[in-house]
Amino acid sequence: MEKKSVFLTFALLFVSMCWIHAADTVIFKINIKRDIGSTTWLYVQKGFEQAKEKNADAVLIHMNTYGGEVVYADSIRTKILNSAIPVYVFIDNNAASAGALISLACDKIFMRPGGSIGAATVVNQTGSEMPDKYQSYMRATMRATAEAQGKDTLVNGNDTTYKWRRDPLIAEAMVDERTVVPNLIDSGKTLTFTALEAQQYGYCEGLAESVEEVITRHLAIGEYELITYEPTVMDNLRGFLMSSVFQGILIMLIIGGIYFELQTPGVGFPLIVSITAALLYFAPLYIEGLAANWEIIVFIIGLVLIAIEIFVIPGFGIAGISGIVLVVAGLTLSLLENVDFNFDGVETGGVGKALITVILGVGLGFALVLYLSSRIGSKGIFRNIALNTNLESSQGYVSVEMKWKDLVGRQGIAHSDLRPSGKIKIDGQLYDAVSEGGFIAASTSVRVVRFEMGQLYVAEAGN
Numbered sequence: 001m002e003k004k005s006v007f008l009t010f011a012l013l014f015v016s017m018c019w020i021h022a023a024d025t026v027i028f029k030i031n032i033k034r035d036i037g038s039t040t041w042l043y044v045q046k047g048f049e050q051a052k053e054k055n056a057d058a059v060l061i062h063m064n065t066y067g068g069e070v071v072y073a074d075s076i077r078t079k080i081l082n083s084a085i086p087v088y089v090f091i092d093n094n095a096a097s098a099g100a101l102i103s104l105a106c107d108k109i110f111m112r113p114g115g116s117i118g119a120a121t122v123v124n125q126t127g128s129e130m131p132d133k134y135q136s137y138m139r140a141t142m143r144a145t146a147e148a149q150g151k152d153t154l155v156n157g158n159d160t161t162y163k164w165r166r167d168p169l170i171a172e173a174m175v176d177e178r179t180v181v182p183n184l185i186d187s188g189k190t191l192t193f194t195a196l197e198a199q200q201y202g203y204c205e206g207l208a209e210s211v212e213e214v215i216t217r218h219l220a221i222g223e224y225e226l227i228t229y230e231p232t233v234m235d236n237l238r239g240f241l242m243s244s245v246f247q248g249i250l251i252m253l254i255i256g257g258i259y260f261e262l263q264t265p266g267v268g269f270p271l272i273v274s275i276t277a278a279l280l281y282f283a284p285l286y287i288e289g290l291a292a293n294w295e296i297i298v299f300i301i302g303l304v305l306i307a308i309e310i311f312v313i314p315g316f317g318i319a320g321i322s323g324i325v326l327v328v329a330g331l332t333l334s335l336l337e338n339v340d341f342n343f344d345g346v347e348t349g350g351v352g353k354a355l356i357t358v359i360l361g362v363g364l365g366f367a368l369v370l371y372l373s374s375r376i377g378s379k380g381i382f383r384n385i386a387l388n389t390n391l392e393s394s395q396g397y398v399s400v401e402m403k404w405k406d407l408v409g410r411q412g413i414a415h416s417d418l419r420p421s422g423k424i425k426i427d428g429q430l431y432d433a434v435s436e437g438g439f440i441a442a443s444t445s446v447r448v449v450r451f452e453m454g455q456l457y458v459a460e461a462g463n
Helices: 002-023 037-051 068-080 098-105 132-147 168-173 196-201 211-218 233-241 244-262 269-287 293-311 320-332 348-375 402-406
Strands: 025-032 058-065 087-095 108-111 116-118 152-158 160-166 192-195 222-228 409-415 420-428 429-435 445-452 457-462
Touching: 002 108, 025 037, 025 293, 037 058, 037 068, 037 233, 058 098, 058 192, 058 211, 068 132, 087 098, 087 211, 098 116, 098 132, 108 196, 108 211, 132 168, 152 233, 192 196, 211 222, 233 244, 233 269, 269 293, 320 348, 402 445, 420 445
Parallel strands: 025 058, 025 222, 058 087, 087 108, 087 116, 429 457
Antiparallel strands: 116 192, 152 160, 409 420, 409 445, 420 429, 445 457
């Protein structure tokens, strides 16, 4: 009996310990403490994947940012809105611009006293406001994000009213200075909330000094395990390689390298630069699963068609145009989150961003080509790249071999097929020649009919 009691005691103790451990809440924390961009988007993607693997009960974003690229902020916003795991954000001082958009997507917002949220006007890299079509898109996105939090039902006696948890008009006022919110902000000012103001108008669920205070005080979680996403060196490298600016530079180098390689004989430095840039462009996209094999093949086929147009087919026609279209298509498709030929999950904004990145890269690549073409052989670091010596006739330099003029009227045989160019043999000596009358088969007797611009022209001997 005693043994049985001891066994039951240990069994109950073991079950209790397992229950207590299982009762612990798992909180997965993702830091956003830099400008919103490709690296931040990579952090969020990897963070949510790990949170799912760890069976996290909630995701907590620890934010301090002045904003960044809207396209990546919109991707993060969509990720949060579609998350099956509750997502909270603790604004540790700043959630400006793109940071405000991400915060609005979270289920609850907590702020440090003295923090701020808002100022979501779309600006360019110099800080100037973008045209109204960009502001219009951002206004709608901010409104939709606020609306996604839904309404509260308020019952007062027999009256039932519905109130937005986060007023969409306030979200719009964070973008457009023309938006008026009665009793809050007049036209001419872009809205930014302090922590207390955000709490007063429903844009903050509570103030806290730390992540721990958010969890224990506001989320009322006693026992919890806090896991923080730790980015690796490879994550940072891939994030950098996938940034829009760097991808545009790589496209410039691809276009410029191909052009200069076509202008020089043999395989040289420009081709090495172009191949390296192409590898840096496609490699991280392939690793992330964005660039599929067929998309890379489309790009390569485009390059082959352009080469055929330049070296094989005279003029510029279908092959060249098709090559350019396929190169642009390959570069663009590699940036989209499609699965093989299924584009259902690709957002319209993502297509526009990818296309703009590629077109700007190609355009700047051609501009770089024109600039460098004017500099090569003249001065600076490009002075020694090209031959810059005058070849004077007084030094024995001549443009063509004038002695070939004496071959006019002579007869020989076609050493190779002339289609229409090829080689002929006269008195055992080989010469380059062009047929005057179309195709001439090898071993056919030919006669030199004229000599112009350093070129021999021949016809069949009987003609």
